Amino acid sequence: MTGLVLLAPGLPDSLLTPLRASGLTLQTLDGAPTPEQAEAATAYVVFGGSPASAALIDSLPNLKLIAVHGVGYDGVDVDHARSRGVIVSNTPDVLTEDVADLALALTLNTLRALPTVEHHLRSGRWAAGERAPLTRRASARRYGVLGLGRIGAAIARRLEPLGGSIAYHSRRPVAGVAYAYHDSARTLAEAVDVLIIATPGGAATDKLVDAEVLAALGPDGVLINIARGGVVDEAALIAALTEDRLFGAGLDVFADEPTVPQALLDHPRCVLTPHVGSATVETRAAMAGLVVENLLAVLSGRPAITPVV
Numbered sequence: 001m002t003g004l005v006l007l008a009p010g011l012p013d014s015l016l017t018p019l020r021a022s023g024l025t026l027q028t029l030d031g032a033p034t035p036e037q038a039e040a041a042t043a044y045v046v047f048g049g050s051p052a053s054a055a056l057i058d059s060l061p062n063l064k065l066i067a068v069h070g071v072g073y074d075g076v077d078v079d080h081a082r083s084r085g086v087i088v089s090n091t092p093d094v095l096t097e098d099v100a101d102l103a104l105a106l107t108l109n110t111l112r113a114l115p116t117v118e119h120h121l122r123s124g125r126w127a128a129g130e131r132a133p134l135t136r137r138a139s140a141r142r143y144g145v146l147g148l149g150r151i152g153a154a155i156a157r158r159l160e161p162l163g164g165s166i167a168y169h170s171r172r173p174v175a176g177v178a179y180a181y182h183d184s185a186r187t188l189a190e191a192v193d194v195l196i197i198a199t200p201g202g203a204a205t206d207k208l209v210d211a212e213v214l215a216a217l218g219p220d221g222v223l224i225n226i227a228r229g230g231v232v233d234e235a236a237l238i239a240a241l242t243e244d245r246l247f248g249a250g251l252d253v254f255a256d257e258p259t260v261p262q263a264l265l266d267h268p269r270c271v272l273t274p275h276v277g278s279a280t281v282e283t284r285a286a287m288a289g290l291v292v293e294n295l296l297a298v299l300s301g302r303p304a305i306t307p308v309v
Contacts, residue, residue, distance in 0.1 A: 003042025003062065005295060006033065008050040014284040015069055015291060019045070022292050024299070033059055043295055048072035048090070049201070049228070049257075054080040065298040067291050070278070071095055071151070073308055074202035074228060088308040089294040092150065094286035095278035100154035102277045103196055103226045106250030107143075107159075109271045110222050111136040111194070113248075116268060136222075136247070140164045144192030146185055146209070147199030147227065148174050155196055167191055185209060189216035194224065201228025211236040214246055222248050226277050229254040238263045241270065252277050 006029040007019070019026055027037060029044070033056075041060045046052055048070030054077045057063060066076055068090040081088050109115060113135040120132045141164040145152045148168040156166050156179060167180040169188040174181075182188035185208055189195050195217055199205045209223070210233040217223065223246065225232055234255040240246035241263070248269030254260050257275055264270050278287065293305045 003064075003299065004037065004040035005043045005045060005299075006037060006041045006060075008044070008046040011045065011047070011069065012284065014281075015045075015288040018288045018292050019295075022296065024295060042299060043067060045069060045291060045295070046075065049075045052076040052081070057081055057084055057086060065089060065295065065304065067294050068308075069287055069291050072201050072228060074200060074230075078308060087298055087304050089291075089298075089304045089306050090308055091287040091290040092306055094290060095283045096150045096154050098280050098283045099151050099226055099277035100158055102252060102273070103151075103155045103198070103224055104158045106224050106226065106252065106271055106273070107194060107196065107222070108138050110224065110248045110250035110269070111138045111141075113269065115271055138162055141194055142167070142192040144168065144182075144188045144195045145179075146188060146195060146197045146231075148177065148179070149198065149200075151226070152196075152198035153177075155198055164193075185213045186216045189213045189221070192217070193220065194222045196224040197227045197231055199227050199231055201230055205231045207231070207233040209233065209237075211240070214240045217246060219245050220247050222246075222250070224250045226252045229257060234261065241267050 005024045005026050007026055009028055009030060038059050042062055043065040044052060045067045048068050052066050052075060057080055063086050066081055066086060066088045068076060071090055071092050073088060073090050076088055078088050117132045120126055139162050143159045143164055143166050145156050145168040148170045159166055167182055167188055169182045169185055182191060197209060208231050214236055238261060241249060250271040252273045253275055260272060264272060290306060298304050
């Protein structure tokens with residue numbers, strides 16, 4: 001294997017450690033590539049949301065692979081990469097279960113207001129005789145999953161034991177699925193109490209959940225997002241929450257990460273986590289291993305293990 005593997009800034013140690021042990025030549029790409037980096041680079045490792053633009057791809061004439069550490073690849077200009085003969089790989093499947101677990105956890109935490117009632121206990125208010133506020137039940141709810149791919153389907157399976165109904169919207173109906181299908185995000189939101197977003201990010205889904213969809217979800221509705229922050233019109237979400245036109249939200253992703261709007265931080269019915277859907281020891285190790293496998297395969301002249309298709 002020859003060539004240089006460029007790394008997007010900020011990749012986690014869980015990935016950097018196996019990369020360093022792989023024997024590959026590594027350098028972090030900080031800004032535009034130097035002439036030496038541009039000539040030598042044969043692979044580029046990125047987060048799913050890291051930019052890998054057409055201009056950057058064109059600046060790396062010997063690039064063979066863009067290896068995405070994550071299942072989403074909305075930051076990568078995949079069409080342009082393909083036109084240049086550059087393979088794009090990602091890490092599907094290995095993070096499905098953990099992300100679905102977090103979606104369920106956010107759903108339960110938001111409906112039952114667990115952070116709020118825990119604070120009530122820890123602050124001494126319960127001991128002082130003050131009752132905790134009433135919360136909302138999770139069982140027998142109408143749940144909607146926006147995007148019934150691998151992760152969306154895993155979320156739906158976790159919702160089944162709650163005894164409610166499950167509906168979904170995807171670009172097209174999914175064969176063999178018994179859940180009710182809706183042909184738009186708006187009609188799905190109108191039919192459910194809890195809307196869980198599991199779509200890919202990118203231009204096709206930018207602000208898919210807008211003011212109209214939030215209005216359809218209604219003042220008793222709950223929004224859960226473990227997909228990409230850009231799928232939600234964040235300004236419209238904040239307006240709906242602050243004006244009590246939406247009950248609450250459980251969010252793992254945000255429009256301008258790691259910046260989280262103060263209005264969301266301050267809202268008592270928001271449960272917020274810092275983009276940790278795949279952040280377990282087990283899953284991050286599996287993701288890192290798959291990135292390294294893709295690099296070793298492509299740079300040895302073999303097909304990618306998990307190419308984006």
